[in-house]
Amino acid sequence: KLEPKKKKKKKKKKQQEDAAPVEENEEPQMSQEEKDKIADAAAEAATPFGINDAMVTPATRLDFGDYQCNAAMGLAKNVGMSPRDCATKIVDGLRPIIGDIMEEPEIAGPGFINLRFKKEYLEKSVQGMAKDPERLSVPVVGNKKKIVVDFSSPNIAKEMHVGHLRSTIIGDTLSNVLEFSGHDVVRLNHVGDWGTQFGMLVEHLRDEFPAALNKETSQNVDLGDLVTLYKAAKQRFDKDDDFKVRSREGVVKLQAGDAEALAAWESLCAASRVEYQKIYDALNIKGLEERGESFYNPFLNGVIDDLEKQELAVESDGATAVFLDGYTNRDGSPLPMLVRKSDGGFNYATTDLAAIRHRTEFDDGEKADRVLYVTDAGQSQHFEMVFAAAKKAGFLPETVSLEHVPFGLVQGEDGKKFATRSGDTVKLRDLLDEAVRIAGEDVRSRREDPEAELPDDVKEVVKTVGIGAVKYADLSMNRESNYKFSYERMLSLNGNTAPYMLYAYARICGIVRKATGQEEGQSVQWPEPADIVITDEAETQLIRNLVKLPDVLSEVENDLYPNRLCDYLFETSQMFNKFYEACSVNNAETEEIKASRLSLCTVTAGTIRLLMGLLGIKVVERL
Numbered sequence: 330k331l332e333p334k335k336k337k338k339k340k341k342k343k344q345q346e347d348a349a350p351v352e353e354n355e356e357p358q359m360s361q362e363e364k365d366k367i368a369d370a371a372a373e374a375a376t377p378f379g380i381n382d383a384m385v386t387p388a389t390r391l392d393f394g395d396y397q398c399n400a401a402m403g404l405a406k407n408v409g410m411s412p413r414d415c416a417t418k419i420v421d422g423l424r425p426i427i428g429d430i431m432e433e434p435e436i437a438g439p440g441f442i443n444l445r446f447k448k449e450y451l452e453k454s455v456q457g458m459a460k461d462p463e464r465l466s467v468p469v470v471g472n473k474k475k476i477v478v479d480f481s482s483p484n485i486a487k488e489m490h491v492g493h494l495r496s497t498i499i500g501d502t503l504s505n506v507l508e509f510s511g512h513d514v515v516r517l518n519h520v521g522d523w524g525t526q527f528g529m530l531v532e533h534l535r536d537e538f539p540a541a542l543n544k545e546t547s548q549n550v551d552l553g554d555l556v557t558l559y560k561a562a563k564q565r566f567d568k569d570d571d572f573k574v575r576s577r578e579g580v581v582k583l584q585a586g587d588a589e590a591l592a593a594w595e596s597l598c599a600a601s602r603v604e605y606q607k608i609y610d611a612l613n614i615k616g617l618e619e620r621g622e623s624f625y626n627p628f629l630n631g632v633i634d635d636l637e638k639q640e641l642a643v644e645s646d647g648a649t650a651v652f653l654d655g656y657t658n659r660d661g662s663p664l665p666m667l668v669r670k671s672d673g674g675f676n677y678a679t680t681d682l683a684a685i686r687h688r689t690e691f692d693d694g695e696k697a698d699r700v701l702y703v704t705d706a707g708q709s710q711h712f713e714m715v716f717a718a719a720k721k722a723g724f725l726p727e728t729v730s731l732e733h734v735p736f737g738l739v740q741g742e743d744g745k746k747f748a749t750r751s752g753d754t755v756k757l758r759d760l761l762d763e764a765v766r767i768a769g770e771d772v773r774s775r776r777e778d779p780e781a782e783l784p785d786d787v788k789e790v791v792k793t794v795g796i797g798a799v800k801y802a803d804l805s806m807n808r809e810s811n812y813k814f815s816y817e818r819m820l821s822l823n824g825n826t827a828p829y830m831l832y833a834y835a836r837i838c839g840i841v842r843k844a845t846g847q848e849e850g851q852s853v854q855w856p857e858p859a860d861i862v863i864t865d866e867a868e869t870q871l872i873r874n875l876v877k878l879p880d881v882l883s884e885v886e887n888d889l890y891p892n893r894l895c896d897y898l899f900e901t902s903q904m905f906n907k908f909y910e911a912c913s914v915n916n917a918e919t920e921e922i923k924a925s926r927l928s929l930c931t932v933t934a935g936t937i938r939l940l941m942g943l944l945g946i947k948v949v950e951r952l
């Protein structure tokens with residue numbers, strides 16, 4: 330945000346409340362130096378009023394300009410002046426500083442100051458982007474952080490469900506954005522691979538798959554469908570008392586490191602891993618490191634000891650629990666956060682406390698500055714309590730930020746539970762295959778011979794479109810809202826969808842090919858960056874949008890809402906369409922204007938390619 334340097338946080342909040350509501354945070358690209366200068370000037374201009382704090386913020390609407398300063402509205406009250414006079418004073422202070430960048434400020438309404446980039450400044454900025462095709466002038470962050478992103482995290486021997494799909498897609502995108510900004514990102518898969526249910530599973534394997542208990546053979550035993558296996562084990566557990574007793578003993582054996590129990594557990598993990606990998610391959614997820622709950626076993630006793638020493642953990646109905654201020658049950662009684670069960674087993678929260686220490690505190694851990702947890706919103710309270718307890722216990726350095734990144738539910742088209750027609754849970758593999766199948770059918774129906782097999786290269790494109798559609802549909806929603814899963818909508822060519830964006834990209838490729846006489850079959854050669862000359866209002870609007878890119882990315886880096894990327898992509902392609910309608914590329918008035926417009930095509934295409942890449946979707950040059 331554009332604000333004076335060395336300014337107190339509290340004041341900023343106050344200022345924002347006084348000013349008109351800032352709904353969107355869109356900030357065109359300027360160097361940090363320029364931003365600081367303008368912010369300082371606004372602050373200085375406001376100093377005579379006794380407040381060293383006039384915020385300049387991104388304009389909430391394009392017709393308000395590129396920036397706005399609403400400080401006069403709040404200041405006026407304090408100094409007994411009209412907001413308009415107050416605004417005039419601030420403008421006087423701003424004018425000499427912003428002269429090279431902005432037009433003469435406009436005072437709108439009672440005292441809002443609107444700031445608008447100069448044409449020359451826009452030309453220069455977008456030209457800079459054209460010269461930097463890799464980063465499009467997006468700076469690498471100055472304060473590089475170590476960031477752990479905990480995402481995907483399915484549970485062994487259970488179905489990976491659509492919530493895990495969301496976590497995987499959102500977590501991957503956030504990791505990509507943070508990495509592109511220049512941070513050191515560690516992607517951790519906190520797989521649920523430990524817990525009491527493994528006693529029951531191990532004992533079931535002992536009876537049904539004896540080879541799984543042998544270390545030599547355990548990894549290669551065909552356990553069949555794991556969900557069926559889990560159901561069978563559970564059924565025995567519920568019906569058969571002897572089996573129940575054995576299962577309880579099985580957990581103890583496993584925890585004690587019994588070789589057979591461990592081998593059986595390993596075979597379950599190995600079989601699950603094969604299943605997960607199929608999904609990760611289909612989604613093209615890379616660099617996700619498995620660091621399951623079992624990894625933290627050695628640290629659990631230490632967590633309890635330290636909590637007890639500080640008297641944070643206390644006995645509660647035979648179990649051990651942490652009580653935190655402000656957390657109560659519905660009836661008002663204090664809500665325990667369980668860290669050790671009455672049978673000595675540990676809880677979900679205990680592992681997460683150990684994981685925090687390992688990720689932030691321990692020397693041989695990640696020493697992360699920021700840890701993100703991408704899970705469904707249903708776990709919000711769990712994370713709130715875990716974070717609060719960890720802070721209280723001093724399990725992490727004070728500067729570290731722990732952030733839960735919650736997301737809503739995926740619902741069926743009828744708004745009810747997302748399930749197959751017969752009411753079963755949807756298998757992720759089937760879901761992704763179905764999206765690809767529909768995309769393929771669509772492509773085939775538009776070919777000369779709709780019955781014929783698609784050529785391999787077209788099949789690849791179909792996969793990109795189908796999987797891309799699923800990803801984009803998810804990422805384009807505000808992650809905190811629930812959304813209705815609809816193949817029809819996500820595969821539609823109209824609206825904010827992957828197919829729309831992929832077509833938009835391919836279309837620009839076509840425009841550039843045609844204007845430069847390139848053959849269809851080869852990959853596009855992007856023209857050399859040219860001097861930008863704005864000749865039409867549609868160009869101005871497109872460029873005003875393009876130069877916002879760095880700020881859109883830093884917004885996602887801070888607020889972690891991937892839909893901001895999709896919204897921006899959609900806006901950009903709409904601006905491009907208006908530009909292309911108004912300004913001919915091929916028949917431009919002069920060669921200079923043609924070259925300038927080709928550069929705008931190149932920067933727009935580069936923006937789409939970059940952002941789609943961050944969303945985990947590869948663009949194609951022909952569809």
Ligand code: ARG
Binds near residue numbers: 519684704
């Ligand atoms: N396995 C959990 C689930 O399926 C998600 C784990 C999230 N990460 C964590 N550190 N608790 O809901």
